[in-house]
Amino acid sequence: MAQTYDVIVIGAGPAGYVAALRCAQLGMEVACVEQWINTQGNPALGGTCLNVGCIPSKTLLESSEQYQKLKQGLDTHGIQLGSVELDLQQMMQRKHEIVAQLTDGIAQLFKSNGIVWLQGRGKLLAAHQIEVTAHDGSTSLYSADHIILATGSSPVTIGAAPLDGERIVDSTGGQEFTEVPKTLGVIGAGVIGLELGSVWKRLGSEVILLEAVDQFLADVDEQIARDALRQFTRQGLDIRLGARVVKTEVGDEHIAVYYQDQNGDHTLTVDNLLVCVGRIPNSDGLAAPEAGLLFDERGYVHTDEYCQTNLPGVYAIGDLVRGPMLAHKGSEEGVMVAESIAGHSVNPLNHDAIPWVIYTHPEIAWVGKTEQILKTQGVPYNVGTFPFAANGRAKAMGESSGMVKILAHAETDAILGAHIIGPMASELIQECVLAMEFSASSEDLARTIHGHPTLYEAVHEAALAVHGMALHKVNT
Ligand code: FAD
Numbered sequence: 001m002a003q004t005y006d007v008i009v010i011g012a013g014p015a016g017y018v019a020a021l022r023c024a025q026l027g028m029e030v031a032c033v034e035q036w037i038n039t040q041g042n043p044a045l046g047g048t049c050l051n052v053g054c055i056p057s058k059t060l061l062e063s064s065e066q067y068q069k070l071k072q073g074l075d076t077h078g079i080q081l082g083s084v085e086l087d088l089q090q091m092m093q094r095k096h097e098i099v100a101q102l103t104d105g106i107a108q109l110f111k112s113n114g115i116v117w118l119q120g121r122g123k124l125l126a127a128h129q130i131e132v133t134a135h136d137g138s139t140s141l142y143s144a145d146h147i148i149l150a151t152g153s154s155p156v157t158i159g160a161a162p163l164d165g166e167r168i169v170d171s172t173g174g175q176e177f178t179e180v181p182k183t184l185g186v187i188g189a190g191v192i193g194l195e196l197g198s199v200w201k202r203l204g205s206e207v208i209l210l211e212a213v214d215q216f217l218a219d220v221d222e223q224i225a226r227d228a229l230r231q232f233t234r235q236g237l238d239i240r241l242g243a244r245v246v247k248t249e250v251g252d253e254h255i256a257v258y259y260q261d262q263n264g265d266h267t268l269t270v271d272n273l274l275v276c277v278g279r280i281p282n283s284d285g286l287a288a289p290e291a292g293l294l295f296d297e298r299g300y301v302h303t304d305e306y307c308q309t310n311l312p313g314v315y316a317i318g319d320l321v322r323g324p325m326l327a328h329k330g331s332e333e334g335v336m337v338a339e340s341i342a343g344h345s346v347n348p349l350n351h352d353a354i355p356w357v358i359y360t361h362p363e364i365a366w367v368g369k370t371e372q373i374l375k376t377q378g379v380p381y382n383v384g385t386f387p388f389a390a391n392g393r394a395k396a397m398g399e400s401s402g403m404v405k406i407l408a409h410a411e412t413d414a415i416l417g418a419h420i421i422g423p424m425a426s427e428l429i430q431e432c433v434l435a436m437e438f439s440a441s442s443e444d445l446a447r448t449i450h451g452h453p454t455l456y457e458a459v460h461e462a463a464l465a466v467h468g469m470a471l472h473k474v475n476t
């Protein structure tokens, strides 16, 4: 007979493991199926985010930024340094250790919350039944009152640049190079291309990004994207827009990348090639056809705004369903579904208040609507901006490029969007997210006392600037 649980979660990424934890906190008997085998050959929890995504990439971004800072020198601070050497092996080792600490931490949390980890590949057979294929190939059946699908996503591959796992790699391989490539080609100047491109540029690679679309960071506020392109180009990232890769040839020494743009045909020669052109949901083989689970035309599991699928008692969350592919979006969906199963009254996610961050230098962060979207939608709005160049803390940090931009409704003054490029944008944006979650006006933010000297004062001044009341710049 199949073993029975209150809830079975398939997938232990930030969507699935958070759903499992919250269900357990609410008193349910929970099992979580996870198939991940890490680079050391061990089963691991945490999914893409902890193993090969958010955490290792941010670890490398931090290490490479420290290296570059020291390499460039601290002369203006009055600090003289000796020579600065790169130990890439140690940098990678540190990354592995951080990943191991965090993924082991999830295993500990599972244990202390009584969550059973079913190691292997899960498949939905019917509304309340799943099959798990263990790593040794044996299969077992389990049933549950509620099943939460959280199998995440995988990198998109393209025929023009097939991966070989060594020299042509996806985002996972792009965090594992054992030597700094002399030249690194990157296909796709999106979030991953810019983050990992920055890592290797800082460590010494010549980095060339080939982006199919003519517009740089099309989803970002245009004013911010223009500033970002200017700053990245100044750092030496070679970003080529409107570049369509036709084919690649892997030679003994180099890789030839053939691409076309509006000026014709080109060939680029690189040592390594990183392909990061988006991600697709892991929905293939997730459910037996007889289960009748509904997918949309792009392979996402179809759900309503409460993450309920077309099958009673079956939910889907995270990268597997519509919406931004972000760890925090999946985690919040996990909490919502767990509480809804427990019978709590829940609200659907407020998609207008999901923050985005690109961890480049400068960082780019935003929430809500961009100016170009408001124009397209015909929404009347006021804009307030404030440059970090006029912020004392940013000056002291030597990080005075970029700005904060706040968009507020022209009639109600409700904050509709906030866009930041500059130091600690990833942290600063959270104040704007909180403001929007509580339906604050730009005046609410402007009347809130901000500590001095802080980067947050730039957010404060941008809110003041919405009504021409900024104090440390000339209002226009
Ligand atoms: P995943 O994390 O993909 O987890 C799904 C899990 O399900 C995996 O462990 C997988 O092994 C398991 N699984 C799949 N199929 C089965 C099955 N049939 N049976 C059992 N288990 C199965 N997002 C951010 O918010 N911030 C960032 O800074 C950020 N940086 C990123 C950097 C990189 C390089 C990458 C690649 C992604 C990054 N992301 C970031 C995106 C983020 O990692 C994903 O949005 C997030 O991991 C999605 O969570 P999830 O739980 O839905 O899926």
Ligand code: NAD
Pocket: 158, 187, 188, 189, 190, 191, 192, 193, 195, 210, 211, 212, 213, 243, 244, 245, 276, 277, 278, 279, 324, 325, 326, 356, 357, 358, 359
């Ligand atoms: P992306 O959608 O951010 O960028 C992909 C880029 O590749 C786009 O600009 C697209 O126009 C371009 N492209 C598509 N096909 C192409 C082709 N054939 N040739 C050249 N360019 C092509 O996707 P990504 O960078 O692969 O990242 C995937 C997702 O992972 C992100 O959308 C995000 O949801 C998540 N992620 C988030 C973070 C973060 O939050 N900081 C970091 C990394 C990844």
